[in-house]
Amino acid sequence: MNFTLSEEQEMLKKIARDFLIDKCPKTLVREMVADEKGYSPEVWREMARLGWVGLAFPEKYGGNGMSFLDLAVLLEEMGRACLPSPFFSTVVLGGLPILEAGSEEQKQQYLPRIGSGETIFTLALTETSARYDAASINVKAMADKETYVISGTKLFVPDAHIADYLLCVARTNEAAATENGITLFIVDARSQGIKSTVLRTIAGDKLCEVVFDRVRVPGKNILGRLDGGWSVISRVIEQAAVAKCCEMVGSMQQVLEMTVAYAKERKQFDRHIGSFQAIQHYCANMATDVDGSRFTTYQAAWMLSEGLPCAKEVAIAKAWAGEAYSRVSTLAHQVHGAIGCTIDHDLQFYTKQGKAAALTFGDGDFYREIVAQKMGL
Amino acid sequence: MDFKFTEEQERFRQEVRNFLEEELKQGSFQPSCDAWIQGYSPEFTKKVAHRGWIGLTWPKAYGGQGRSNIDRLILTEEMLRCGAPAACHWFADRQIGRSIIAFGTEEQKQELLPRILRGEAYVGLGMSEPEAGSDLASLQTRATADGDDYIIDGQKMWTSCARFMTDIYLVARTDPAAPKQRGISEFVIRANLPGITITPTIDITGSEAWAEVFFDGVRVSKNYLVGEKNRGFYQILNQLDYERAGLERLMGNYPLFDAIVQFARETKRNGRPLAEDTLVRHKLAQLQIEFEVGRLLIYRVVLVMDEGRAPNWEAAMAKVYSTAFEQHLANMAIEILGLYGQLVAGSKWVPVAGMASHSYLASKGYSLQAGTSEILRNIVALRGLGLPES
Numbered sequence: 001m002n003f004t005l006s007e008e009q010e011m012l013k014k015i016a017r018d019f020l021i022d023k024c025p026k027t028l029v030r031e032m033v034a035d036e037k038g039y040s041p042e043v044w045r046e047m048a049r050l051g052w053v054g055l056a057f058p059e060k061y062g063g064n065g066m067s068f069l070d071l072a073v074l075l076e077e078m079g080r081a082c083l084p085s086p087f088f089s090t091v092v093l094g095g096l097p098i099l100e101a102g103s104e105e106q107k108q109q110y111l112p113r114i115g116s117g118e119t120i121f122t123l124a125l126t127e128t129s130a131r132y133d134a135a136s137i138n139v140k141a142m143a144d145k146e147t148y149v150i151s152g153t154k155l156f157v158p159d160a161h162i163a164d165y166l167l168c169v170a171r172t173n174e175a176a177a178t179e180n181g182i183t184l185f186i187v188d189a190r191s192q193g194i195k196s197t198v199l200r201t202i203a204g205d206k207l208c209e210v211v212f213d214r215v216r217v218p219g220k221n222i223l224g225r226l227d228g229g230w231s232v233i234s235r236v237i238e239q240a241a242v243a244k245c246c247e248m249v250g251s252m253q254q255v256l257e258m259t260v261a262y263a264k265e266r267k268q269f270d271r272h273i274g275s276f277q278a279i280q281h282y283c284a285n286m287a288t289d290v291d292g293s294r295f296t297t298y299q300a301a302w303m304l305s306e307g308l309p310c311a312k313e314v315a316i317a318k319a320w321a322g323e324a325y326s327r328v329s330t331l332a333h334q335v336h337g338a339i340g341c342t343i344d345h346d347l348q349f350y351t352k353q354g355k356a357a358a359l360t361f362g363d364g365d366f367y368r369e370i371v372a373q374k375m376g377l
Numbered sequence: 378m379d380f381k382f383t384e385e386q387e388r389f390r391q392e393v394r395n396f397l398e399e400e401l402k403q404g405s406f407q408p409s410c411d412a413w414i415q416g417y418s419p420e421f422t423k424k425v426a427h428r429g430w431i432g433l434t435w436p437k438a439y440g441g442q443g444r445s446n447i448d449r450l451i452l453t454e455e456m457l458r459c460g461a462p463a464a465c466h467w468f469a470d471r472q473i474g475r476s477i478i479a480f481g482t483e484e485q486k487q488e489l490l491p492r493i494l495r496g497e498a499y500v501g502l503g504m505s506e507p508e509a510g511s512d513l514a515s516l517q518t519r520a521t522a523d524g525d526d527y528i529i530d531g532q533k534m535w536t537s538c539a540r541f542m543t544d545i546y547l548v549a550r551t552d553p554a555a556p557k558q559r560g561i562s563e564f565v566i567r568a569n570l571p572g573i574t575i576t577p578t579i580d581i582t583g584s585e586a587w588a589e590v591f592f593d594g595v596r597v598s599k600n601y602l603v604g605e606k607n608r609g610f611y612q613i614l615n616q617l618d619y620e621r622a623g624l625e626r627l628m629g630n631y632p633l634f635d636a637i638v639q640f641a642r643e644t645k646r647n648g649r650p651l652a653e654d655t656l657v658r659h660k661l662a663q664l665q666i667e668f669e670v671g672r673l674l675i676y677r678v679v680l681v682m683d684e685g686r687a688p689n690w691e692a693a694m695a696k697v698y699s700t701a702f703e704q705h706l707a708n709m710a711i712e713i714l715g716l717y718g719q720l721v722a723g724s725k726w727v728p729v730a731g732m733a734s735h736s737y738l739a740s741k742g743y744s745l746q747a748g749t750s751e752i753l754r755n756i757v758a759l760r761g762l763g764l765p766e767s
């Protein structure tokens with residue numbers, strides 16, 4: 001039992017922190033909310049050059065051969081910095097599934113280019129039902145000789161507007177049980193019949209509607225087994241949920257630190273507001289929520305990293321972090337007073353991202369149900 | 378980072394489990410809530426002592442096992458999981474032994490430690506007084522030097538387990554002229570000395586949870602003063618960290634948690650098991666989530682101890698969190714039971730052995746004992762986050 005990072009992980013964390021302080025100031029974050037692309041290609045290239053994008057891929061695919069836990073450390077710092085980037089989509093939603101389920105040829109073809117930052121991936125999973133269960137997959141892929149023809153609408157697809165490839169989750173067999181007729185396709189985003197529209201979101205995340213209108217995909221672009229895609233996707237959802245938790249932990253930690261710093265500096269009634277007990281207790285409550293989120297998140301990340309089954313731990317981490325974040329934001333605003341509610345203050349980025357992160361890849365109710373099942377209820 | 382126990386630790390857990398299962402099978406105890414603080418069973422304590430499980434973390438030189446705090450965590454986790462009656466040794470094992478080892482004289486160690494290890498010293502904690510609750514340093518019980526002795530006069534209250542204690546850990550004022558924190562000393566004395574009167578106090582559940590302990594000219598040898606005279610308040614601080622750090626803050630009512638989950642599985646309403654009702658499922662799942670968060674917060678405290686650091690704000694944080702969980706558990710359990718939730722142990726129709734109503738009432742005190750949640754949040758804010766003193 002040991003809750004501390006290794007020396008190498010501490011180093012990675014420090015390098016990431018320093019890099020992001022330098023390259024991702026809040027001016028950039030602010031700019032990117034309004035930016036059409038929503039990220040800085042220049043920072044993205046530098047991240048790739050630092051080896052972050054291929055961090056978790058084996059060396060033979062041009063990666064660094066590091067673990068999910070190392071990735072977790074990096075994601076935490078990205079969350080702390082509110083980094084706008086296609087990292088999550090490309091690595092967590094694209095690279096990791098290919099690494100897990102791809103053929104040798106697919107891995108050779110895609111992973112090195114992902115790692116080098118040339119290729120942006122994303123995952124087209126959720127549809128209008130906005131749920132993360134197999135029954136919600138209604139986009140269809142019909143076999144037609146050597147190819148498949150995909151039709152239907154995907155919703156809340158991150159970064160589809162800039163992606164080179166979409167991993168599309170489609171139903172290939174309507175006769176089979178809900179979870180058994182689903183297949184994953186690697187779809188070239190420039191294929192004819194794809195139309196992406198960026199939605200307007202609370203945090204400025206570039207989530208898209210992606211309409212597939214008879215999009216033709218070669219059969220060799222199936223990722224994993226025909227009709228066997230859901231087990232891959234279940235795993236992706238777990239990893240993505242934990243990855244979101246890592247970002248949230250970083251963000252919450254930053255919110256806590258900003259709030260404590262403000263409480264030590266702001267004076268009213270001739271004293272620092274941090275000397276008022278009500279404020280102290282708010283801060284203590286925030287710290288407890290941050291630490292609780294941190295430990296449950298890293299527990300899940302560690303288990304994923306070790307390849308251990310951890311559906312329950314993932315569920316606990318995501319249910320807790322999402323709701324803890326909401327409490328942390330509320331208290332942070334309370335301590336900051338009105339200034340924290342302005343569009344010019346940094347706190348607003350975190351408040352918005354926290355809400356978006358809580359919703360994505362399963363909210364509290366979604367995971368409470370999983371925990372209930374794991375309890376044998 | 379590593380979130381699992383070693384094989385050796387797992388083996389130890391299994392050993393403890395086997396022992397407890399055997400005891401349960403033999404009917405030597407019934408799982409009950411609050412059993413770590415109220416479960417009086419000298420026989421059980423003897424058996425635990427016999428296995429070397431009291432003083433597990435103490436140095437071998439003093440008869441302990443020199444094992445890690447993680448091992449003790451495993452031991453207590455299993456004890457609490459089945460609501461084992463461990464009150465006769467809990468305080469002594471948790472904090473008094475450590476305190477004597479840290480500050481006591483060789484003579485004190487030779488006298489007290491073997492008795493604790495044999496499971497024969499049931500030490501009560503004599504700290505709080507009518508006018509000294511959170512502000513412990515304002516205590517007024519006096520220990521006045523008289524030749525080779527001290528004469529103790531005053532009153533303690535809220536002394537848990539007083540009805541069966543053999544020894545009292547006592548904090549008393551030894552220098553009335555000094556600033557209040559600087560005139561306090563610690564003693565460990567026998568509970569049956571002439572001049573000591575113990576009057577029970579009945580708690581909200583109806584049980585004799587505490588006593589008022591009166592000291593009227595009680596004469597004790599100077600040899601019973603622990604550590605440095607007038608430095609007692611500073612010596613205690615560490616002990617308080619240990620007092621509040623453990624899993625008993627999270628798992629004191631674990632038997633209720635088990636029972637309510639079982640109840641939801643087995644009870645049908647309108648022909649359907651309660652466990653299939655989404656509201657009930659989610660309440661129980663939420664409790665499980667909160668429980669796991671608390672476990673990790675407490676594990677962290679123990680890891681800090683095994684690093685050789687004193688857990689301070691970490692322990693405070695874990696206790697505030699955990700006692701709130703216990704209160705939430707009791708409240709949720711009653712909600713799930715509905716009207717039945719008000720029935721008490723022994724009543725016709727009572728569900729879950731009356732543990733829900735008991736815990737609901739008993740848990741009101743959890744956020745007060747061993748440091749109120751407000752005091753503990755102060756500690757997190759001031760020492761953990763470095764906010765300025767008010």
Ligand SMILES: Cc1cc2nc3c(=O)[nH]c(=O)nc-3n(C[C@H](O)[C@H](O)[C@H](O)COP(=O)(O)OP(=O)(O)OC[C@H]3O[C@@H](n4cnc5c(N)ncnc54)[C@H](O)[C@@H]3O)c2cc1C
Binds near residue numbers: 751
């Ligand atoms: C079940 C139980 C078992 C106990 N067992 C023992 C025992 O074995 N031995 C023993 O010595 N004592 C024991 N106690 C007593 C316990 O230590 C005291 O109850 C505790 O220290 C609080 O003191 P008080 O009850 O006098 O409350 P007070 O100190 O009067 O507090 C009342 C309220 O004021 C708040 N408050 C006080 N000071 C501050 C502050 N600075 N900032 C913010 N809020 C403040 C408190 O948080 C609380 O909400 C036990 C108590 C309980 C409930």
